[in-house]
Amino acid sequence: MMKDWCVRALSRDSARRQSDGHAESNNPLCHLMPRLKLPALREFKRCFLLLAVLPFSSNATGSNYSAIALAELARAQQVLLDAHPAVALKTDRSFNDWIVRGYDEAEKLAMRAANAPQILAAVRYYLSGFRDGHVAVWDPNASSKTMWAGWTAQWRSGEWRVVRAASGWPTTLPEKGAILIACDGLKPSEYIDTHIAPFVDRRTGLESVLDRLALLLSNRIPRDGIWETEKPYSCTFESNGETREYRLDWKASDAGIYSSNKQRPRMGVEPWGKNRYWIYAQQFLSSDLEKNEMEDAISAILSVPAKADVVVFDARGNNGGSSLFGYQMLAALMRRDTPNLESGAQAWWRPSRISVDWFARLARDELARAGPQSVRYRKISEMEKFLKEAHQKSGPDVLVSDGAIEGSQYPSPPEGDSFKGRVVLLTDKNCASACLDFSDLVLAVPGALHVGEATSADSDYLDIAVVDLPSGLQIAVPQKVWIGRSRKANEPLIPEHLFGGDIHDTPSLRAWLEPLL
Structure with a gap:
């Protein structure tokens, strides 16, 4: 009725x-x-x-x-x-x-x-x-057609600077390095706060978020749709002491989208100079891994000599996924000396029907990806059973500690000699979620050195489940909360040495890193 x-x-x-x-x-x-x-x-x-x-x-x-x-x-x-x-x-x-x-x-x-x-x-x-970056909604079928005004500005050293400008654009464009002053009469930060951030991400204190939001000043990206259909009409720039207003000419193009994930190397190890090794740890999403990619990478790390001088964990482009992958990579190097974090903290889970169904789905996917011998498959299955039993016993509104799971959520580290050299962590500003867990773990190794860019940040709520909404949209919702974690909510990790160049220029970055070792 x-x-x-x-x-x-x-x-x-x-x-x-x-x-x-x-x-x-x-x-x-x-x-x-x-x-x-x-x-x-x-x-x-x-x-x-x-x-x-x-x-x-x-x-x-x-x-x-x-x-x-x-x-x-x-x-x-x-x-x-x-x-x-x-x-x-x-x-x-x-x-x-x-x-x-x-x-x-x-x-x-x-x-x-x-x-x-x-x-x-x-x-x-x-x-x-x-x-909270773990509370989000998106359209998995969003159009890939983007619009660009011919230039892209990003927050650099306290100013909005043009980092990319097209060649052969139909209208005159600001030159690379020009300072963005205003768009449609609003300062860039005002325009972002009013028209963009409320519909994308309001954590404007994080540089990774600012970069993403600033793209939408001069790009229209369907996956990051905002409420207003009108695009900025004109923007004002300062260059060589002169201020000039440019009318924006929008064209279909994705050339203005700044992405760190293009042509990423496979996960794995490569020699870097004499008795040094570079380990690629670009992402921990099982859905994006090629068959056996992570398993092959872990095997390669196990072969790194314990007496090597330096190992660099390159986490550029990594914005999360499964924290188990990060643990396995470090444990393959450090063996019995793998750090044990958060002894004073506890993770509490909400055993909802959504979480039970999500872990069942993860288990099916991992079984198909890596087979029943997969460590991750066994751990996911244990978590599914744990949450299902808690849901049946106490219902969805009583939080349960994963300390009640028999055995550790992580497997025991491999046997063998531990690495004794210098461990270096390289991050960019997109490092979040499981990448931050990995960073915490690496930086707990005695003498570890953190370089690159300051990371992104996350809240105390983690481990998302993805739920399909009736129209086809998808929503992410956290399933657990950290109580007593040392790293505060939405607190980034700041490297000891900040790289001021293009973080994706590996040769320049390696040349910069050499004297720091």
Whole structure:
């Protein structure tokens, strides 16, 4: 009865808004929902989920888009309520404030959604408010067609500087190195804070985030869709003491997107000079690894002589994945001297149905990738069993410590002689999540040296599950929380030696690193 009423009411409301020519909702239910207590809110939202089957079709009306956006927003909040550890922990005031207040703000946007990108933008507005890189939503089927204004600016040494400028552009462009002063009358930081960050990532204190946000000043990237459809019309630059305004000429092109992941080497080891070794550790995502790539890399590390002088772990391009891979790489080198971190910290998991299903999916994928002999497959299966039993015993709202798992989450390190030389960690500003766990581990080796760029950062909530939303969007939600971790939430790791050049220029970087050893 309730569901039927919802569908009829929203259908009448959609027809009325279509005939009136605007997308504002007069349906009293839509305005009532944010003010309801969470248990009642869950019941009322169920009617919106019925509308999520509406497709992202090119001929959908504005009212259809707003209905889909409302349904996706409701489902996104429900995923957080069902699976996020903060809901069970109850002590994170900022999270528990935003989960309701942020929904209220995002719902007002969702009611005005007039196209598919604005559906995504409305949900992203909500999730970005948690200021957590592990809470995110994206469109896995986003178009690859990008628009570029012919130049790209990034935050460099306290200024917005042009780092890339096209040749042969139809209109005059600022030169490389020019300082960006303003776009459409707003300072770059103001434009980003107003039009970009709320729909992508609000952690503007991190340089990795600033780089990503700054791309959207002069690039339009479907995977990072924002609410406004209008692009900046003109921007002002300073170069050689002169200030000049340029009208932006937008063209279909992806040349302005600055990516560190192009042509990455395979995971593994290569000699670097005399008695030194360079270990590539670019990413820990099993889905992106070639068959046996990680296993071959670990075998190669096991062959590094224990008496070598220097080993460099190159984590450029690594923004996370499975922390087990990072542990296995270091353990293959350090053997019995592998550090044991966080003895005073504990990881607590929320045993939700979402988490149980997610680990079952991970186990199937790892079994297909590496077979039943895979260490990672065994550990994933153990975690699935642990969470399933906790879910059945205490329900989804009682956090459980993974210290209760029989044996360590990590396997014992290999036998053999430990490496005795100098360990160097090389990071870029995109190092996050499992890359940060790996960095913590490497830097715990006595005498380890950290070089490169300051890392990104993460919150105390980690280990995401990915949930499919009805429209095809996907949402990431953390499953565990660290209590007592030494590295603070959203705190980057700062190298002892910062590299000021192009972090992707390996020959220059190696020449710079030589005298530091």
